[in-house]
Amino acid sequence: xxxxxxxxxxxxxxxxxxxxxxxxxxxxxxxxxxxxxxxxxxxxxxxxxxxxxxxxxxxxxxxxxxxxxxxxxxxxxxxxxxxxxxxxxxxxxxxxxxxxxxxxxxxxxxxxxxxxxxxxxxxxxxxxxxxxxxxxxxxxxxxxxxxxxxxxxxxxxxxxxxxxxxxxxxxxxxxxxxxxxxxxxxxxxxxxxxxxxxxxxxxxxxxxxxxxxxxxxxxxxxxxxxxxxxxxxxxxxxxxxxxxxxxxxxxxxxxxxxxxxxxxxxxxxxxxxxxxxxxxxxxxxxxxxxxxxxxxxxxxxxxxxxxxxxxxxxxxxxxxxxxxxxxxxxxxxxxxxxxxxxxxxxxxxxxxxxxxxxxxxxxxxxxxxxxxxxxxxxxxxxxxxxxxxxxxxxxxxxxxxxxxxxxxxxxxxxxxxxxxxxxxxxxxxxxxxxxxxxxxxxxxxxxxxxxxxxxxxxxxxxxxxxxxxxxxxxxxxxxxxxxxxxxxxxxxxxxxxxxxxxxxxxxxxxxxxxxxxxxxxxxxxxxxxxxxxxxxxxxxxxxxxxxxxxxxxxxxxxxxxxxxxxxxxxxxxxxxxxxxxxxxxxxxxxxxxxx
RNA sequence: GGUUCCGUAGCUCAGCUGGAUAGAGCAACAGCCUUCUAAGCUGUGGGUCAAGCGUUCGAAUCGCUUCGGAAUCACCA
Numbered sequence: 092x093x094x095x096x097x098x099x100x101x102x103x104x105x106x107x108x109x110x111x112x113x114x115x116x117x118x119x120x121x122x123x124x125x126x127x128x129x130x131x132x133x134x135x136x137x138x139x140x141x142x143x144x145x146x147x148x149x150x151x152x153x154x155x156x157x158x159x160x161x162x163x164x165x166x167x168x169x170x171x172x173x174x175x176x177x178x179x180x181x182x183x184x185x186x187x188x189x190x191x192x193x194x195x196x197x198x199x200x201x202x203x204x205x206x207x208x209x210x211x212x213x214x215x216x217x218x219x220x221x222x223x224x225x226x227x228x229x230x231x232x233x234x235x236x237x238x239x240x241x242x243x244x245x246x247x248x249x250x251x252x253x254x255x256x257x258x259x260x261x262x263x264x265x266x267x268x269x270x271x272x273x274x275x276x277x278x279x280x281x282x283x284x285x286x287x288x289x290x291x292x293x294x295x296x297x298x299x300x301x302x303x304x305x306x307x308x309x310x311x312x313x314x315x316x317x318x319x320x321x322x323x324x325x326x327x328x329x330x331x332x333x334x335x336x337x338x339x340x341x342x343x344x345x346x347x348x349x350x351x352x353x354x355x356x357x358x359x360x361x362x363x364x365x366x367x368x369x370x371x372x373x374x375x376x377x378x379x380x381x382x383x384x385x386x387x388x389x390x391x392x393x394x395x396x397x398x399x400x401x402x403x404x405x406x407x408x409x410x411x412x413x414x415x416x417x418x419x420x421x422x423x424x425x426x427x428x429x430x431x432x433x434x435x436x437x438x439x440x441x442x443x444x445x446x447x448x449x450x451x452x453x454x455x456x457x458x459x460x461x462x463x464x465x466x467x468x469x470x471x472x473x474x475x476x477x478x479x480x481x482x483x484x485x486x487x488x489x490x491x492x493x494x495x496x497x498x499x500x501x502x503x504x505x506x507x508x509x510x511x512x513x514x515x516x517x518x519x520x521x522x523x524x525x526x527x528x529x530x531x532x533x534x535x536x537x538x539x540x541x542x543x544x545x546x547x548x549x550x551x552x553x554x555x556x557x558x559x560x561x562x563x564x565x566x567x568x569x570x571x572x573x574x575x576x577x578x579x580x581x582x583x584x585x586x587x588x589x590x591x592x593x594x595x596x597x598x599x600x601x602x603x604x605x606x607x608x609x610x611x612x613x614x615x616x617x618x619x620x621x622x623x624x625x626x627x628x629x630x631x632x633x634x635x636x637x638x639x640x641x642x643x644x645x646x647x648x649x650x651x652x653x654x655x656x657x658x659x660x661x662x663x664x665x666x667x668x669x670x671x672x673x674x675x676x677x678x679x680x681x682x683x684x685x686x
Numbered sequence: 687g688g689u690u691c692c693g694u695a696g697c698u699c700a701g702c703u704g705g706a707u708a709g710a711g712c713a714a715c716a717g718c719c720u721u722c723u724a725a726g727c728u729g730u731g732g733g734u735c736a737a738g739c740g741u742u743c744g745a746a747u748c749g750c751u752u753c754g755g756a757a758u759c760a761c762c763a
Contacts, residue, residue: 561711
């Protein structure tokens with residue numbers, strides 16, 4: 092369609108030049124799809140031209156329309172409504188276009204727009220994936236596929252937040268309360284098991300805080316001095332010092348988590364080309380911060396912590412290294428970015444990360460820029476909205492999080508159940524049933540998530556999401572299946588549907604004739620001197636059908652003496668019936684109920 | 687308070703490089719299984735596009751203001 096718009100645009104400019112001896116820039120030409128109520132395929136806004144032509148909108152339309160019709164062979168006709176020039180494209184053009192698309196469908200785009208790295212998912216290793224990650228994963232994967240189709244080479248990447256205080260909390264809780272529980276001996280999926288201890292940490296931590304407050308401390312003091320948090324912080328320092336025992340535990344628990352994530356990603360159908368771990372990148376980040384300190388971009392506070400002053404950029408001061416020397420989120424991201432650009436000749440870096448981190452990425456871009464990386468300001472933060480529940484936000488600590496694994500399973504089960512109730516699974520093997528349930532269940536989930544504007548916060552209603560009616564994934568799958576089924580049956584009966592497509596396109600031209608005939612209808616009624624009745628319409632339509640008998644082979648089904656208009660619909664196909672119906676409406680003819 | 691984002695039917699959302707009477711689905715109501723699979727189709731009702739001002743031939747769309755809501759401004763990641 093883009094092609095045809097370009098050609099029309101060029102010709103409109105040409106027309107202005109020829110007709111009014113004036114230059115008209117191509118980007119002043121506005122073309123859009125014709126509204127459904129009007130005849131035509133594309134509409135040219137004529138108002139910008141009117142300024143030049145100095146003629147009335149109607150006259151200008153007429154002039155431009157005639158020019159286009161004479162100079163472009165795929166324009167069948169045009170009409171004018173107010174200042175809108177509606178162009179009717181010949182059906183043969185669409186056939187040509189469809190054939191072209193069909194042939195080029197599997198061809199890779201020729202142009203090479205460069206290498207795009209897309210980071211998405213980015214889980215923490217202290218808890219399982221939840222609904223928010225599902226949105227992230229589906230968006231990230233979709234962007235990757237879209238950009239591939241657009242001519243980019245795409246590298247999907249995942250940065251695993253495998254270090255930091257959060258994972259120490261899980262480790263500590265497991266050490267203190269775990270009693271040697273493992274995925275193997277408990278049967279719990281690895282990421283869920285580690286998540287369980289993260290929750291236990293929080294519960295025990297809160298107990299300690301309460302005790303300390305009762306003993307006279309303020310809340311702030313209690314939060315800082317509770318033994319558990321102190322121990323966790325000590326553990327983080329030990330980890331950064333490569334303490335063997337701490338690192339061993341860390342490796343063991345992380346391997347549980349990775350195995351669990353792998354399962355979830357596989358179920359969701361997403362994957363990665365390159366996985367980065369913050370445990371491998373934070374040191375580079377630290378080096379960069381030290382370098383920045385050395386060159387005077389950053390500064391050190393009295394307690395030894397390192398900061399960047401971004402107030403000149405309209406941002407705040409930002410901590411980059413703690414007083415104890417351990418790194419923060421920002422430190423890691425600086426390191427990760429540098430390593431990535433060293434590893435690959437990246438032309439575009441895209442971060443798919445939730446909008447709660449808009450500020451973080453603003454700061455990251457400025458910091459990288461200050462550190463002398465030319466690409467710093469080119470980083471793209473693909474920011475998306477939160478997923479909320481009807482009851483409000485998801486809060487892991489309050490147990491209102493929708494777990495990714497649970498949700499996926501629930502969707503698949505629900506698809507299976509619905510299909511079973513509708514009798515769609517009769518005669519299928521268990522394997523086939525499972526495959527279908529998986530396709531439909533995940534189709535529902537993916538479409539439900541992706542159909543919403545990424546920027547917007549969205550409400551996820553678990554009950555409504557498992558709905559197979561209306562604007563849903565299963566509906567699209569169903570339509571696709573039906574089309575396939577039609578094509579399959581056509582093949583079985585040796586029907587050449589290419590030939591039929593040609594024929595049906597011809598019919599469209601006939602439909603116009605049909606409209607003409609229908610528009611004569613009131614006169615016919617007058618001449619006949621009869622009152623307006625369904626029977627009369629039936630007879631009239633019978634005559635119409637005769638006109639079309641070369642295209643409508645099953646026209647003999649028409650029953651002359653049957654007043655029931657249903658037979659008419661049988662003959663003319665739904666679309667044609669619709670055309671007639673619309674025409675009658677436009678003409679103010681009462682449409683019989685059963686038509 | 688600063689910054690950013692969002693506000694469209696009862697609900698969930700399209701439409702936003704300015705264009706004709708603002709569209710779907712859900713929910714409600716009325717129909718449609720002798721037609722290629724009814725996970726469907728057809729129809730009815732339902733709107734101050736948060737509000738106001740401006741820009742112009744024309745504003746849901748662009749600008750400003752106000753009112754709502756969200757995120758963020760952490761030695762969490």
